[in-house]
Amino acid sequence: MAYTTINKSADYFSVNLWAGNNTSPRTITTNVDNDLVWVKNRSHAYSHYLLDSVRGVGTYSDGKQLRADSSSAEISSISNGYISGLSSTGFTLTTGTSDFERLNANGMTYGAWTWRANGTGSSASSNTDGSITSNVSANTTAGFSIVSYTGTGSNATVGHGLGAVPKVVLVKNRSSARNWAMYHAAGGNTRSFPLDLNTQPPTNSAYWNNTTPTSSVFTVSTGNDVNESGDNMIAYCFAEKLGYSKFGGYTGNGNADGPFVYTGFAPAFVITRRYDINDNTNWILLDNKNPGYNVINEQIKPNLNEAEDSGNYTFADFYSNGFKLRNTALDKNASGGSYAYLAFGQSLVGTNNIPATAR
Numbered sequence: 148m149a150y151t152t153i154n155k156s157a158d159y160f161s162v163n164l165w166a167g168n169n170t171s172p173r174t175i176t177t178n179v180d181n182d183l184v185w186v187k188n189r190s191h192a193y194s195h196y197l198l199d200s201v202r203g204v205g206t207y208s209d210g211k212q213l214r215a216d217s218s219s220a221e222i223s224s225i226s227n228g229y230i231s232g233l234s235s236t237g238f239t240l241t242t243g244t245s246d247f248e249r250l251n252a253n254g255m256t257y258g259a260w261t262w263r264a265n266g267t268g269s270s271a272s273s274n275t276d277g278s279i280t281s282n283v284s285a286n287t288t289a290g291f292s293i294v295s296y297t298g299t300g301s302n303a304t305v306g307h308g309l310g311a312v313p314k315v316v317l318v319k320n321r322s323s324a325r326n327w328a329m330y331h332a333a334g335g336n337t338r339s340f341p342l343d344l345n346t347q348p349p350t351n352s353a354y355w356n357n358t359t360p361t362s363s364v365f366t367v368s369t370g371n372d373v374n375e376s377g378d379n380m381i382a383y384c385f386a387e388k389l390g391y392s393k394f395g396g397y398t399g400n401g402n403a404d405g406p407f408v409y410t411g412f413a414p415a416f417v418i419t420r421r422y423d424i425n426d427n428t429n430w431i432l433l434d435n436k437n438p439g440y441n442v443i444n445e446q447i448k449p450n451l452n453e454a455e456d457s458g459n460y461t462f463a464d465f466y467s468n469g470f471k472l473r474n475t476a477l478d479k480n481a482s483g484g485s486y487a488y489l490a491f492g493q494s495l496v497g498t499n500n501i502p503a504t505a506r
Contacts, residue, residue, distance in 0.1 A: 159289040159391065160491045162415050162434045163222050164189075167252040172231060172243040175259060180235040182264035182284060182293060183383060187447060189245070189437070189455040190256040193249045198230045198238075200264065201271045201284050201293040202321070202381060205229035212382070213319055215449045218343050219378075221321040233267045258437065258447075260416055262383075264293045269354060271295065275363040276306030290386035302356050304364040307494030311386040314394040316365045317342065322378035324369050325458035330355050333396030333487035334422050339372070340487065345424035360384075386491070393490045397472075401482025403461070405472025412492030413467045418449065421478055423485035428478035434495045435465055435493060442473055 161179040182200040187193075195215035198205065202221070207209040210222035210229045222229075228249040232239035238261070240250045248255060264284040265271075271282040271293070279299060285292035285308030292308045298320070308462040308482060314332040321327075323494040327342035334340060353370035360366070365384065374380070387393055393410040399421075400406055415435045421428040432447040437455070441464040446456045461473045470490070472480040479486075 159258040159263045167255040169253045175238040180263040181261040183262040184257045194452045216452045274306035277304035290308045290388040292384045294382040298374040307384040313384040315385040319384045328372040331487045345429045348422045386498045399480040399484035407471045407478045415493040416491045418489045
C-alpha cells in the first residue's frame with residue numbers, strides 16, 4: 148500500500164495566537180486555507196467556537212458556530228460576535244459594538260486552530276457511498292474531511308470521501324441539543340468520546356453500531372447524538388498521514404517522568420482524554436505556541452468554558468518526534484490509566500523543515 152507523506156504540515160493546519168484590540172471586523176492571518184476554525188478566548192472564561200466552510204459563515208441572525216464545551220444546537224443568532232469570513236489565508240472576526248470579549252477585546256488573549264479540507268473556495272460534493280447521501284469537503288492528502296448529512300434514526304452508513312480509514316470521526320447534531328460524539332480508534336467501535344463532557348466515554352452500540360469505519364464510510368446507529376431522524380448533522384473525519392497526524396493511545400505510569408508517545412513528527416497540537424474511569428477527567432489541549440518551549444505549562448480544556456490553565460504547572464514536553472507526559476494527574480498520566488490522543492504535526496522528523504532534535 149502506498150502512503151502519503153506530508154513534509155509541510157503548515158499547508159494544512161495552523162496554530163494562531165492574537166491579543167484583542169477592540170476592532171471589528173478584524174482578519175486573523177493564518178496562511179492556511181481555513182475550512183475548519185476552532186477559536187477560544189485563552190485568558191478568560193468564554194466558550195470554544197467552531198465554524199466550517201461546509202455549514203458556511205455566520206451572520207447576526209444565523210451565527211453558525213458550534214460550541215465544543217456545550218451540547219447546544221448550532222447557534223441561531225449571535226449579535227455579540229461571530230466568525231464572519233473564511234478564506235485561503237485567514238478568517239474574519241466580527242463583533243457587536245460593545246461586546247468584544249469572546250473574540251477581540253483589549254487586554255484579552257485568544258487562540259485558534261484551523262484545518263484545510265478541500266479549500267474554502269470549493270463547494271461540498273454529494274457523496275453516495277453510504278446509505279445516507281452526504282455532502283463532503285475532503286482533502287485526501289491531509290486525511291481530513293467535513294461531512295454534512297441528515298439523520299434517519301435507523302442504522303446507516305455515511306460517505307466521508309477520504310479514500311482511507313478514518314481513526315477519528317467527530318459528530319455534532321446541529322439541530323438539537325445533543326452531546327458531541329467521537330469515534331476514536333483507541334477506544335474502539337463500541338465507545339463514544341463526548342467532547343463536551345468529563346464523564347467516562349460511554350460504551351453503547353447506539354453510536355457506531357459496533358462497526359469500524361472503512362475507507363469509504365463510517366457507520367451510525369440509532370443514537371440521537373449521531374443520527375436523530377430529520378436533524379442536520381456535521382462530522383469531522385481524520386485519517387492518519389505520515390509526517391502530519393497521529394491518533395492513538397497510551398498507558399499512564401503515574402510518574403513525572405511520564406510515557407513518551409511517538410508520532411514521527413514535531414507536534415503542534417495535541418488533545419488527550421482518559422477513558423477507562425468515570426472520575427470527572429477533562430479533555431486536555433496543548434499546542435506549540437503557548438508558551439512555545441518546554442516544559443509546556445499552558446493547557447486548555449475543550450469540555451469547559453474556563454480560561455487557560457497556566458502558571459506553575461508541568462504538563463508535557465514536545466519533541467521533534469513525539470511528546471512526553473510530565474504530570475501525574477488523573478486526566479493526564481495516572482498509573483495504569485488508558486488515554487486516547489489526537490496529534491497534528493509541525494513537520495516530519497528529519498525533513499528540511501526541522502532537524503531531528505528535541506527542543
